[in-house]
Every structure is written in structure tokens, then in C-alpha cells.
Amino acid sequence: MTTEAATRRIPGAPCWVSLLAHSLSATQEFYGALFGWEFRPGPQHFGPYARAFLNGREVAGLGELAPDRHLPVAWTTYLASDDADTTAEQIRSCGGTVAVGPLDADSAGRMAIASDPHGAIFGIWQGRTMMGTALSEEPGTPVWNELVTQDTDSVRTFYEHVFAFEAEAADPPGFDYLTLHLKGRAVAGIHGVGADLPRDRGPHWMTYFAVPDTDAATRRVTELGGHVLRPARDSAHGRLATVADVEGAVFTVIQPR
Structure with a gap:
């Protein structure tokens, strides 16, 4: 069932997971205590965001929703892409929806949030300086x-x-x-x-x-x-x-x- 971190760079493969919560501090406390994660600031385009690290390597992302956004809190799986804009067009042409982006996340990469024809939400990640999860097959990843x-x-x-x-x-x-x-x-x-x-x-x-x-x-x-x-x-x-x-x-x- 497990996959190597290198496999996650193949276009289409899951390469990152991210969570938007209402309280970033409480969420960091929960996952830090559960998985041993440590946190460093990440891109702030959509508000406060932190990358989770384990043994000094990136494993996931946590962000904070704006106070006026009452959205369901859920983990989002990101699928790797060599070209987020082309992938977004393919999603639309096959009956899916692109709700956010594609847009740049600082120099780290280019991303989009989409859903399949039945509404399952996922992300697209075109990595540049940050390719995705850097550690796999270890507890907490x-x-x-x-x-x-x-x-x-x-x-x-x-x-x-x-x-x-x-x-x-x-x-x-x-x-x-x-x-x-x-x-x-x-x-x-x-x-x-x-x-x-x-x-x-x-x-x-x-x-x-x-x-x-x-x-x-x-x-x-x-x-x-x-x-x-x-x-x-x-x-x-x-x-x-x-x-x-x-x-x-x-x-x-x-x-x-």
C-alpha cells in the first residue's frame, strides 16, 4: 500500500496533502502531538499556512480558513502535474470542475483545486522549488x-x-x-x-x-x-x-x- 516519496513526482500520483482548518494553532497542536510534526511558515496567499515537517523533511500542509468562511474541514489530496494549466483544462473537458486556480503559490509551485464529476475535491500541484511530500513510509507520513x-x-x-x-x-x-x-x-x-x-x-x-x-x-x-x-x-x-x-x-x- 505504501509508496516511495520519489513515486509521488510522477504526473497523476498523489504528491501532497493539505488541510484548511478554522484554528491553525489548535490543529498544529493536535497533529504535532499525534504525529510528532514540527511546523514552519509556508505560502500565505490564502491566509496563515504552515508546512509540517518530520525529521526535517516536509510531509503535509496546514492552513487557516478566513473567519467568514464556514467550509467543511477536510484533508485534500494533491495529484502531481507537469503543467497545472493543461491538467485543469483536461479536468474541465472530462466533466470535472476547477474551483480555484491554477495560480502560483509563491515560488514553490503552481496549484489548483478541482473536483471530479461526482464532487470529490482534490488538488493539482505543479512543483517548482517544493515538489511535495519529501518523506514517506515512516510513522507520521x-x-x-x-x-x-x-x-x-x-x-x-x-x-x-x-x-x-x-x-x-x-x-x-x-x-x-x-x-x-x-x-x-x-x-x-x-x-x-x-x-x-x-x-x-x-x-x-x-x-x-x-x-x-x-x-x-x-x-x-x-x-x-x-x-x-x-x-x-x-x-x-x-x-x-x-x-x-x-x-x-x-x-x-x-x-x-
């Missing part, structure tokens, strides 16, 4: 990104056409899951959950963060003011749990096999 949607057939063509993914269906049949490959490597997934799709969230991209002990991590989430949405359970890729932070942003923690 993003190790997998997965689109959770009603069914895989309805969005498969969109992601294949825009990002040139090669999709492989799950085995055994009956489990509605596609693994997305680029240059022979698994980089992301699409999970069709049918009627189990959360009504309050709709289709969305889920970020998985590695932890050394999933059960301990879920206890820590609760201690820090977050919530456990799906308790720790075993899977083919490791022990995982779905949790939410202090402002309700949902993510998954996994103890990889």
Missing part, C-alpha cells in the same frame, strides 16, 4: 490516498483520461475497488462503497497516515480531543482505524504490515 465514492465505474473513466491511470480491479470480484497504477506502480485507489457513502460528506479523497501502533494512535486521538469513527480493525495491508481531528477532519491511521 501519508502512505496512501483513496477516493471513496458510490461506485468505481462512474468515475473510472474520468481519472483514467485526466491522469492516465491504469486501473486494476480488486480480487476477489464483488469488492468494488480499483487500484490505480502509474508506470507499473500502485499509487492510489478508488473504493466504491454504495449506500455506505456518508451522506454528510459525499464522495471524497481519504488520506492514510502511517503509525507504529494503530490502537495506541486511536487512544491518543481521543485524548487530544478527536474522535474514532471506525475502530481499529485488521486488513490485508495492516491494522487501520478511521478517525477525526478536533475540528472533524477525517483521516485514516494505519499500522502497515
Whole structure:
């Protein structure tokens, strides 16, 4: 399930995750205590923003929403692009929506915020001086990104056409899951959950963060003011749990096999 940081530079591969919250300080305190992140200022175009570092290397971004913007707080997966403007046009031509950008984030790169035809939000990142997540496969780093949607057939063509993914269906049949490959490597997934799709969230991209002990991590989430949405359970890729932070942003923690 995990991917090397170098893989994330391939156009289409997840390369960065970012969260916009109402209180940057409270969010930094939560993730700093949970994952051991340290923070440094990042581009301030949309307001206060900080990059999270682990062992001196960039792993994620945290920003603060303007006080008058009452938007859902959620992690956003960014997909790599060699040309954000061209990718934005491909998104539009395939039935998606580009809500923000493309625009420059200082000298770090060029970005856009988009959604697929069913409304799942994701970002586009064309790196310049900052290419994306610099550390992977370590506790406290993003190790997998997965689109959770009603069914895989309805969005498969969109992601294949825009990002040139090669999709492989799950085995055994009956489990509605596609693994997305680029240059022979698994980089992301699409999970069709049918009627189990959360009504309050709709289709969305889920970020998985590695932890050394999933059960301990879920206890820590609760201690820090977050919530456990799906308790720790075993899977083919490791022990995982779905949790939410202090402002309700949902993510998954996994103890990889």
C-alpha cells in the first residue's frame, strides 16, 4: 500500500496533502502531538499556512480558513502535474470542475483545486522549488490516498483520461475497488462503497497516515480531543482505524504490515 516519496513526482500520483482548518494553532497542536510534526511558515496567499515537517523533511500542509468562511474541514489530496494549466483544462473537458486556480503559490509551485464529476475535491500541484511530500513510509507520513465514492465505474473513466491511470480491479470480484497504477506502480485507489457513502460528506479523497501502533494512535486521538469513527480493525495491508481531528477532519491511521 505504501509508496516511495520519489513515486509521488510522477504526473497523476498523489504528491501532497493539505488541510484548511478554522484554528491553525489548535490543529498544529493536535497533529504535532499525534504525529510528532514540527511546523514552519509556508505560502500565505490564502491566509496563515504552515508546512509540517518530520525529521526535517516536509510531509503535509496546514492552513487557516478566513473567519467568514464556514467550509467543511477536510484533508485534500494533491495529484502531481507537469503543467497545472493543461491538467485543469483536461479536468474541465472530462466533466470535472476547477474551483480555484491554477495560480502560483509563491515560488514553490503552481496549484489548483478541482473536483471530479461526482464532487470529490482534490488538488493539482505543479512543483517548482517544493515538489511535495519529501518523506514517506515512516510513522507520521501519508502512505496512501483513496477516493471513496458510490461506485468505481462512474468515475473510472474520468481519472483514467485526466491522469492516465491504469486501473486494476480488486480480487476477489464483488469488492468494488480499483487500484490505480502509474508506470507499473500502485499509487492510489478508488473504493466504491454504495449506500455506505456518508451522506454528510459525499464522495471524497481519504488520506492514510502511517503509525507504529494503530490502537495506541486511536487512544491518543481521543485524548487530544478527536474522535474514532471506525475502530481499529485488521486488513490485508495492516491494522487501520478511521478517525477525526478536533475540528472533524477525517483521516485514516494505519499500522502497515
